[in-house]
Amino acid sequence: MLAALAGDAGAYRLLLSDLSEHLRRYYRRRLPESLSANADDLVQETLLAIHARRMTYDTNRAFTAWAYAIARYKLIDALRKSRHKQHVPIESVAEFLADEAAPDGPAGDLAAMLHTLPEKTRGLIYKVKIEGHSVADVAQSAGMSQSAVKVAIHRGVKSLVSRFGGKNDR
Amino acid sequence: MTDDLIARLAHDLKPVSSHAVAAHIASALAIGLVVSAGLMLVMLGARPNLAEELGSSSFILKVSYTLALGSLGLWATSRMARPGEDGRLALSIVPAVVGLIAIAALIGYANAASETRHQIVFGSSALVCPIYILALSIPLLISIIVVMRRMASTRPQLAGFSAGLMAGGLGALVYSFHCPEPGVPFVALWYSSGILGTALVGTALGGRYLRW
Incomplete structure (x- = not known):
């Protein structure tokens, strides 16, 4: 991560793919059955957050603790959203799915x-x-x-x- | 798909300074303070006898109280810019600071002659004081929230509260250059109300804008 913060794209790529494996295992283990299909989305969302907020990593501290704190926040966020989603009418879920497909x-x-x-x-x-x-x-x-x-x-x-x-x- | 994303992120990588968080918060602070002080000077004006008041005990009390709360808020906020942090140490000192001024206020009230008591509690600006403090805190609160949106607080509401505490404390500091009230009980009651009000606004803003 130190190399990545300095701008070393190769090191960063390695770090992220390593991290994505950890994250995938983490989310598969922690997500309830009904949400396990979201694990990959959550991995990507977490990678994006790690990228966008990488300045908040304190270089004097353990990288894993920082990444874990972000992963945990995203997990809690996903669980909270899933609880809300049960009350959302079906057509707006369809809109949400349509939105999801758009960025790519x-x-x-x-x-x-x-x-x-x-x-x-x-x-x-x-x-x-x-x-x-x-x-x-x-x-x-x-x-x-x-x-x-x-x-x-x-x-x-x-x-x-x-x-x-x-x-x-x- | 994840590999694609990783490739894209790696491609987008730009170096980040290890002081980036501190630099962002410092710039928010500087902008907020300048705007707040400008507002105070234009709308309210510094008190006319400011020069001779600078060394007075009531002015020193106001400055140290507001600066203490503002710094604790700033400390907690910059801790909570990072994920997994809750700024516990900084926030745990806040009750002690408020407790100290409450004791000083009680002593001041007890020692005052009964005919001046109303004056040192309510002064002549008791009701507007918290409102002015809130108003002068808003620029600081907005600038710090804007910067905190790029951070990664895992406690959005608490981070908002701390941001509000910082903004309220420093807003009150700016206000103290205008405020003519000398009473310790006045500061303890009305300054604290204004700062607490700002902290509550910050809590609401945090819950709304500091989630990510």
């Missing part, structure tokens, strides 16, 4: 999906389907034959559809 939007979802593919395939799909280069150009710069590029893209897209196709109808 299609671009964020697309990037996340592409991320599940092997790097090489991802690069090819990105160049041809998103940046709009021709198959011939991409094949040349990648040192592959045109048909190999087409096949790789086809397979990549197919695997995306099989993995995420089910979610597209929401």
Whole structure:
């Protein structure tokens, strides 16, 4: 965290992914059955809070105690909200869900999906389907034959559809 | 998705000074004090015989009482800027300070001749005094709450109370440069009311604006 506060993005990334594992376990253990689906949201919310409020970390003290205090606050907050939510009419819950989906939007979802593919395939799909280069150009710069590029893209897209196709109808 | 978020946050990383909290609170304090003092000078004006009053025991009492409460509020608030803190030590001293002035007020009242008693309790500005203190505290309260919104208090209402205590104490300090009342009982009653009122406003604001 000290390196992160000084601006070392690599150290920060390591710290956050390490932390997200701890947080996920923590929330899965602490959330009641009915809320366990929210664990991942809560992890992200906590990471955001840690990022936005990182100046409140006192460098003379234990980092874990600070992170834990934030995690605990977010947990209590989530439990309190869930108690309120039971009294909220159903249409406003739908609005809330709609709001939740907004910040990421299609671009964020697309990037996340592409991320599940092997790097090489991802690069090819990105160049041809998103940046709009021709198959011939991409094949040349990648040192592959045109048909190999087409096949790789086809397979990549197919695997995306099989993995995420089910979610597209929401 | 979490990995994405982490990548985005790491990309957004900017260095943060280890004195950032203190610097933010100090700037809120400076802005609030300047506005509050400006308000006092423009709306009320410093008392005309301020220069000769500066060394008087009643002025010294007002300054030390308000400064004590304001500093305790500031101490508690800056503790509670960080998660998991409750500013317990600072807040536990507050009753002692209030108790001290209450005792001093009782002694002053007991020693006063009966015909001056009404004067040292109510003076000529008893009812407006708490209101002026509250008004002069508002700039301080707003600036500290704005800054505290970027902090991470896990006790929003208590942090709001402390912010109000700080603002009330320092607002009363500013007011004491205008206030012509000499009585210790007056200060104990009406200054305390104004400061407590500000602390209660702070509690309400904290519950509303310091959640995150």
